[in-house]
Amino acid sequence: MVIALTRTIILYILIIAGVRLMGKRQVGELEPSELVVSLLIADLAAVPMQDFGIPLLTGIIPIFALLSMTMIFSVLTMKNTRFRILMCGKPSIVVRDGTLDQREMQRNRYTVDELFEELRMKGCTDLTQIKYAILETNGQLSVLPYAACQPPTTAQLEIKTQEGGLPVILISDGRLMEENLHVSGHDRNWLDKQLRKRNCPSPADVFLMTVDETGKVYFSLRQEHGNKEDSL
Amino acid sequence: MKRLWIAVTILLAMLGSTLANSRYLNNTISHFTRQLTQAHEQAEADHWDAASDLTSQVTQRWHKHDFYFHVMLPHRDIDEIHLTFQEVEEYLKLEESDQYNAANAKLIAQLDLLSEMEQLNLKNIL
Numbered sequence: 001m002v003i004a005l006t007r008t009i010i011l012y013i014l015i016i017a018g019v020r021l022m023g024k025r026q027v028g029e030l031e032p033s034e035l036v037v038s039l040l041i042a043d044l045a046a047v048p049m050q051d052f053g054i055p056l057l058t059g060i061i062p063i064f065a066l067l068s069m070t071m072i073f074s075v076l077t078m079k080n081t082r083f084r085i086l087m088c089g090k091p092s093i094v095v096r097d098g099t100l101d102q103r104e105m106q107r108n109r110y111t112v113d114e115l116f117e118e119l120r121m122k123g124c125t126d127l128t129q130i131k132y133a134i135l136e137t138n139g140q141l142s143v144l145p146y147a148a149c150q151p152p153t154t155a156q157l158e159i160k161t162q163e164g165g166l167p168v169i170l171i172s173d174g175r176l177m178e179e180n181l182h183v184s185g186h187d188r189n190w191l192d193k194q195l196r197k198r199n200c201p202s203p204a205d206v207f208l209m210t211v212d213e214t215g216k217v218y219f220s221l222r223q224e225h226g227n228k229e230d231s232l
Numbered sequence: 233m234k235r236l237w238i239a240v241t242i243l244l245a246m247l248g249s250t251l252a253n254s255r256y257l258n259n260t261i262s263h264f265t266r267q268l269t270q271a272h273e274q275a276e277a278d279h280w281d282a283a284s285d286l287t288s289q290v291t292q293r294w295h296k297h298d299f300y301f302h303v304m305l306p307h308r309d310i311d312e313i314h315l316t317f318q319e320v321e322e323y324l325k326l327e328e329s330d331q332y333n334a335a336n337a338k339l340i341a342q343l344d345l346l347s348e349m350e351q352l353n354l355k356n357i358l
Binding site for chain 1: 233235236238239240242243246247250251253254302303304305306307308349350351352356357
């Protein structure tokens with residue numbers, strides 16, 4: 001068992017080092033330590049699952065060791081900047097003031113094709129409109145266009161708008177969420193009144209009902225009762 | 233920081249308990265092999281009853297630890313040792329010197345390997 005534990009710790013550190021050395025491209029959407037844990041845990045669990053001759057502890061101890069190591073690394077990453085840079089790396093600015101930073105791209109082994117693919121997915125086709133494009137530590141590309149190329153906000157246009165509310169689910173698939181009803185500041189009487197307004201006999205006939213802070217109600221009957229949807 | 237200490241505690245607890253397990257296993261197996269070696273010496277001196285008693289004691293202690301061994305060690309190895317115990321006991325009953333010596337030596341070697349497998353050393357890690 002102590003061998004399983006020691007090997008787990010050694011392999012975990014080695015794989016993280018390997019993933020870090022591979023660079024941001026391979027990491028995808030996860031941080032290196034997260035990627036390693038997801039890769040390893042599934043395999044570790046599968047081994048004693050398939051081979052009944054292996055003690056269950058052979059899978060459990062490495063899994064707990066991995067989870068403990070991940071927790072330790074994530075707390076250290078949070079508390080210590082240098083450790084964070086060691087584990088996750090630093091974001092790289094690949095486009096600055098509309099110009100490609102070729103050295104940064106080479107350093108990250110990031111090709112022009114990959115850059116343009118990411119820009120297209122973000123709806124940007126003109127490099128000259130981009131102030132910064134940053135290759136993040138999780139492999140994602142953040143694009144910050146010039147202010148003049150961004151759509152104006154209602155504040156900039158001096159247009160008064162009403163704040164939208166956060167909808168709270170009151171009824172979901174025929175089940176009344178009592179706690180949400182109280183949280184939204186309403187009671188059963190109010191709910192019954194809303195149901196009567198829509199000719200609905202009971203919450204069990206409702207597929208979805210939400211209310212937001214402005215009092216706007218979204219209502220959808222269960223399909224076997226007809227396709228009635230409205231929002232008041 | 234609480235999570236950090238919890239994680240460190242879990243890791244250290246696992247390290248401590250697995251090391252303690254290795255030590256316990258080593259001590260238990262050493263006791264078995266000592267008694268089996270004594271049984272071998274008794275058999276060499278034609279004291280088959282004494283050899284049989286000693287081997288029975290080891291077999292009983294082995295069975296008493298059955299659950300522990302099955303939880304901690306590969307089942308295949310445990311089953312092989314169990315079969316070798318049967319072999320040794322049969323040769324003792326028949327008082328077959330050559331066969332008994334070979335089976336007993338095999339049993340001692342298997343037990344030693346079982347213990348060695350769990351020790352924290354470079355050979356096992358690599």
